[in-house]
Amino acid sequence: GHAYRRCDLNGSWELVPGNNRTWANYSECAKFLTNETREREVFDRLYLIYTVGYSISLGSLTVAVLILGYFRRLHCTRNYIHMHLFVSFMLRAVSIFVKDAVLYSGSALEEMERISEEDLKSITEAPPADKSQFVGCKVAVTFFLYFLATNYYWILVEGLYLHSLIFMAFFSEKKYLWGFTLFGWGLPAVFVTVWASVRATLADTECWDLSAGNLKWIIQVPILAAIVVNFILFINIIRVLATKLRETNAGRCDSRQQYRKLLKSTLVLMPLFGVHYIVFMAMPYTDVSGILWQVQMHYEMLFNSFQGFFVAIIYCFCNGEVQxxxxxxxxxxxxxxxxxxxxxxxxxxxxxxxxxxxxxxxxxxxxxxxxxxxxxxxxxxxxxxxxxxxxxxxxxxxxxxxxxxxxxxxxxxxxxxxxxxxxxxxxxxxxxxxxxxxxxx
Structure with a gap:
C-alpha cells in the first residue's frame, strides 16, 4: 500500500483543517489490518489455554506446598527441594498473570485500540512517548523473566539431586541443600540483572516485552543450557534404571514387564525434568500465520501451563508417604x-x-x-x-x-x-x- 499527501497552491504540504499537522492518507495500508482478525483468534485461544493451565497448576501447587509444610514427618531434603520447585512454578504463574494485567489491560490497551482505520487517514507522526509511563510494565516483564528462569533452574536442581543420589556413594543432603538453594534462586538473579542493566542502557524502548536484537541471548543462553544439561541427566538416569531393571529382574519376569516398568519410570520423570522443552528448543519462530508456528505455540502453552499440575500430582498427591x-x-x-x-x-x-x-x-x-x-x-x-x-x-x-x-x-x-x-x-x-x-x- 501507499500513503498519500497533497500539495497546496503554495507548494507546501496540505495541513489538517483546524490542526497544525500535515495531512496524509493511509487508507491503502488499512487492508493489512484484515489479517489481524485471524491472528487475534489464535492469540485469544492461546491465552485461554495457558490461563486455565496456570490457574489449575497454581491451585494444586498451593495445596501441595501446604501439605508438605504442615506434616513434620514429611520434612526432609527431598521434600524441601520439591517445595522450592513448587514455589517456583507458583511464582511463574503469578508473574504471568501480573504481566498480562499490566501489558494487555488498562491505558496501554486502550491506546492501542484507539488507532482504527479512520485514524490512519490523518496520522502524520507518532507523538513523543513518556518513558515514565512504562516503568510498571518494565518491572513486570523483568520479574516475569526472573521467575521463568528460576523455574528452569529448580527443574535442573531436581535433576542434579536425583542424579547425585544415584551416582554418589556419600551425599550430604543438608550440606548441598544450601548450595542448591543459592543455585536455584541466585544464579538466575545474576543474568537477569545483567540483562535489565544492558536493556536499560542500550535499548530502553517502551515496554521490554519485545525482543531487542541480540540482547535476548543474555537470558536465553543460560536457560537453554539448563534445559540441555537436564536432558542429559534425564537420559543418563533412564540408562541406569534400565540397567538395574535388567540386573534385578533377570530370569524372573519377561521383557515386556521390564519395558512397562521402564516406561512408567520414564513418564514419571518427564514432567520433573521438563523433557518437553527439547522438542521445539532449536526451532526458530516463524510467521504467526504459519501452521508450524501455531502447532509449536499450542504445544508449548499446553505443556508449560499444566506442568506444575502434573508435578504436584506425581510428587505430592500420589506420594505414598504423603497419603x-x-x-x-x-x-x-x-x-x-x-x-x-x-x-x-x-x-x-x-x-x-x-x-x-x-x-x-x-x-x-x-x-x-x-x-x-x-x-x-x-x-x-x-x-x-x-x-x-x-x-x-x-x-x-x-x-x-x-x-x-x-x-x-x-x-x-x-x-x-x-x-x-x-x-x-x-x-x-x-x-x-x-x-x-x-x-x-
Whole structure:
C-alpha cells in the first residue's frame, strides 16, 4: 500500500483543517489490518489455554506446598527441594498473570485500540512517548523473566539431586541443600540483572516485552543450557534404571514387564525434568500465520501451563508417604470426633455440692459390666484428660500401640526419593489404627 499527501497552491504540504499537522492518507495500508482478525483468534485461544493451565497448576501447587509444610514427618531434603520447585512454578504463574494485567489491560490497551482505520487517514507522526509511563510494565516483564528462569533452574536442581543420589556413594543432603538453594534462586538473579542493566542502557524502548536484537541471548543462553544439561541427566538416569531393571529382574519376569516398568519410570520423570522443552528448543519462530508456528505455540502453552499440575500430582498427591500422613491425620480426627460424640450422648453429670460425679447411664441394666468397665477407664481421666482415652493418639506423635515406628532408617536415600517419585515399589509401612471401640460402644 501507499500513503498519500497533497500539495497546496503554495507548494507546501496540505495541513489538517483546524490542526497544525500535515495531512496524509493511509487508507491503502488499512487492508493489512484484515489479517489481524485471524491472528487475534489464535492469540485469544492461546491465552485461554495457558490461563486455565496456570490457574489449575497454581491451585494444586498451593495445596501441595501446604501439605508438605504442615506434616513434620514429611520434612526432609527431598521434600524441601520439591517445595522450592513448587514455589517456583507458583511464582511463574503469578508473574504471568501480573504481566498480562499490566501489558494487555488498562491505558496501554486502550491506546492501542484507539488507532482504527479512520485514524490512519490523518496520522502524520507518532507523538513523543513518556518513558515514565512504562516503568510498571518494565518491572513486570523483568520479574516475569526472573521467575521463568528460576523455574528452569529448580527443574535442573531436581535433576542434579536425583542424579547425585544415584551416582554418589556419600551425599550430604543438608550440606548441598544450601548450595542448591543459592543455585536455584541466585544464579538466575545474576543474568537477569545483567540483562535489565544492558536493556536499560542500550535499548530502553517502551515496554521490554519485545525482543531487542541480540540482547535476548543474555537470558536465553543460560536457560537453554539448563534445559540441555537436564536432558542429559534425564537420559543418563533412564540408562541406569534400565540397567538395574535388567540386573534385578533377570530370569524372573519377561521383557515386556521390564519395558512397562521402564516406561512408567520414564513418564514419571518427564514432567520433573521438563523433557518437553527439547522438542521445539532449536526451532526458530516463524510467521504467526504459519501452521508450524501455531502447532509449536499450542504445544508449548499446553505443556508449560499444566506442568506444575502434573508435578504436584506425581510428587505430592500420589506420594505414598504423603497419603499415609493424610490417612493418619484423618483417622485421628475422626476417632476424636467419634469419641466426643459418644461421650456427650452416653454420659451425664450429677452435681452434689462441691463434688462432681460422672456416671454412665446408657444401657446400665443390660450391660452393667461394660458400663462398669467404662467407668473404671474414664474416672482416672480426670487427673489426665487424655492419658487413658481409648485409641487416643497425641497430636504430633504416634502411640506405641496404634502406629508402627518409622524413621529415616527405614529407607536409604535413593530408594526414598524413588519411592516419592513413584519409581520404587518397595514395601511401605502400613498404617494401623487400633481404636478399641469395644470399651465405648
Amino acid at each position: 499415609a500422613e493424610i490417612k493418619k491425620s484423618w483417622s485421628r480426627w475422626t476417632l476424636a470426633l467419634d469419641f466426643k460424640r459418644k461421650a456427650r450422648s452416653g454420659s451425664t453429670t450429677y452435681s452434689y455440692g462441691p463434688m462432681v460425679s460422672h456416671t454412665s447411664i446408657t444401657n446400665v441394666a443390660t450391660r452393667g459390666a461394660l458400663a462398669l468397665h467404662l467407668n473404671t477407664r474414664l474416672i482416672p481421666g480426670s487427673l489426665n484428660g487424655h492419658r487413658n482415652l481409648p485409641g487416643y493418639v497425641k497430636n504430633g506423635s504416634i502411640s506405641e500401640n496404634s502406629m508402627p515406628s518409622s524413621g529415616p532408617e527405614q529407607y536409604n536415600k535413593d530408594e526414598e526419593y524413588l519411592n516419592g517419585s513413584g519409581l520404587y515399589d518397595g514395601d511401605r509401612p502400613t498404617v494401623l489404627v487400633e481404636e478399641e471401640r469395644e470399651t465405648v460402644m
